[in-house]
Amino acid sequence: MIKGFSIVTKVNLVILIVLAIAAALVFFLANKYEQQHVNEMLHHEAEGFFKQLQIARHWNARQGGVYVFKRPGMEANPHLYKTGPSSGKGPVIEPEITDSKGRKLILKNPAWMAREISELSRSEHGIIYHLTSLTPINPDNAPDEFERMALKSFEAGDSEAHKLYKNGSAPFFRYMAPLKTEESCLACHGFQGHKVGDVRGGISVEIPIQSYLAHIEQQQIRLAGYILGIYILIAFSLTFTVRHIVSNPMKKIIEFTKGLEIESEELLPNKLDDEIGILGRSLSETRKRIQRQQMALREKAEELDLSRRTDPLTGANNRQHFLLEMPKIIARANRENSPTSILMVDIDHFKEINDHYGHSIGDKVLQQMVEHMLHETRSYDMLVRYGGEEFLVVMPNTENNDAAVIAERIRNSMESCQCVTAGDKTISYTVSIGVYTTLQEEIDQMLIKVDDAMYKAKEEGRNRVYNAL
Structure with missing residues (x-):
């Protein structure tokens, strides 16, 4: 069936198929690049949230914790009574104190402050922080499966962990990095045997990404529309141009070369019924003679020109x-x-x-x-x-x-x-x-x-x- 098509139709089909493959490849690569870009952006954003929380914790830890006035319904952190420095050193943590005016103050240590920041961030922006450890003092800080695997990898030398997952139907990007023991941490965690530089836990950050996925989907639809529109425009332009620039001149060439037709081996190895096949059979012998003559003349001309110049x-x-x-x-x-x-x-x-x-x-x-x-x-x-x-x-x-x-x-x-x-x-x-x-x-x-x-x-x-x- 295709053998009987004109050369113009064959060329158009080949070009349109190649263009379709190229368009699909462009769409695939552009979509992949957009996904990689979003993943990198989420990674940097989560890393930034982690670093901001770390800055707040460092500030709190360097103050030895922050005391705030005790309001009705507010209780001191009961887990602070379980903490202390390393063996042989006296306790320095006072979860609750009374000032000179008889007012009660309770200690907000870095962990408690991080928890309150997480609750506020979750309610206002949907971003969740979780402070965790393989040996938590507060049972609420026990790690889930992702955090447990990440903490073990931190102990093996990894510097971060992240993944995409769904919590129900809501998609999230999850990031976690280690917390390393500093000198200021030993006042509370020294009794656990930690040393400066040890990985004693980590903070995980969860970012809702529904809006990012919606953005990617919109970009995909928009890109697909652009590519389809460009493909259709090129297809119509190409078909029109090739027919008028190639087909008509080729027909005139065929008519012109019929007078030179000589029975001989065909120019093309297979018999074609299109314009190129006819042109090939017409020009086969003529081309061979002309090529032989041109080669001889070219060699002689090059020799003469070289010797002359x-x-x-x-x-x-x-x-x-x-x-x-x-x-x-x-x-x-x-x-x-x-x-x-x-x-x-x-x-x-x-x-x-x-x-x-x-x-x-x-x-x-x-x-x-x-x-x-x-x-x-x-x-x-x-x-x-x-x-x-x-x-x-x-x-x-x-x-x-x-x-x-x-x-x-x-x-x-x-x-x-x-x-x-x-x-x-x-x-x-x-x-x-x-x-x-x-x-x-x-x-x-x-x-x-x-x-x-x-x-x-x-x-x-x-x-x-x-x-x-």
């Missing part, structure tokens, strides 16, 4: 290449109003090297010089052997200062290089370099001015760069 000794571009490419560079610079810099590099006393060591050594110097200049210039700069020992470096879109820096690098490279040997001798050589930069100027004028700059460098003592600003 390359200096055979050094491998650098030759003057012919310069004359063909330089007008293009200048035209582009004029269009973009960008500067073009050119260097003329000449070996100092090159005739003496040839006369003293022979032309074969002089050739090695030229070859090595090109290697160094290629290393010091940029990939888009044009290196040209312009004369016997004269080289040009054309640098498009290059300011004068930048060109001078590159010229100085080339000069330093030549001065420090002593790699050409003649027998047991190492030959050193230097270069003189002229630098010239222009915005819009004829090639002949550029060559005259950069040549003058190079000769100025020689007149000033050679082995230097002269910048014709």
Whole structure:
């Protein structure tokens, strides 16, 4: 069935399927990211609540507890009578005292204060705190299963525990972190054998997350709507565009190529009845002949162009290449109003090297010089052997200062290089370099001015760069 469809229909089907898969993947990843974001936010929020309660407890503990006036119906914490310091030390906790005016005050220790904060937080915001321990003094502080497992993990070295769960139909995020024994804790808990730094319990925080889940659901619905709308828009646009841009031109190509049809092996391995199948059978043999001819012509053209534009000794571009490419560079610079810099590099006393060591050594110097200049210039700069020992470096879109820096690098490279040997001798050589930069100027004028700059460098003592600003 699909085999008889037109190529346009096949392409549309494939693209629409790929788009549908991509849309589903985007929805899945976005939803996963949103859930991770909410989980991280809940984790940070619960951790913040824990730290705030810890700050309040630390404040209370550092005061040794806080005494408040006893109101009607208020009783001292009966569990404080069970507490005390470590063995051999006298009790320092007084759960209830009378001031000089006969007024009764009762002690609010950190645990009692945390319990009251939890009750207030639960009634006003639905957030529940629970102070617990594996060895609680107050039976109400006994741990549930989650807290028991968390406390054991704290003793093993874990720093926190958290999970998502449902209390009936209400979803909660639960977080718990350990309480470590401090010096101020020993006044009440020293008799239990705790030492400073021991995990003596923990505080769990429960946050209702129904509003967060509702937010995620709203985001999912909104995202699904966006993705579906974009998918439908793309699907209609694609179908319309492909039919008008691809189908009609392809039909014209088929009609045009019918006159070239030759019985031969088909272009495609299987027989197709759509436009591509017809086009493949029509162009199969023609394509093969054209490819063979193009390959031969391309290889020959590359050989001819390379030999026509390359200096055979050094491998650098030759003057012919310069004359063909330089007008293009200048035209582009004029269009973009960008500067073009050119260097003329000449070996100092090159005739003496040839006369003293022979032309074969002089050739090695030229070859090595090109290697160094290629290393010091940029990939888009044009290196040209312009004369016997004269080289040009054309640098498009290059300011004068930048060109001078590159010229100085080339000069330093030549001065420090002593790699050409003649027998047991190492030959050193230097270069003189002229630098010239222009915005819009004829090639002949550029060559005259950069040549003058190079000769100025020689007149000033050679082995230097002269910048014709």
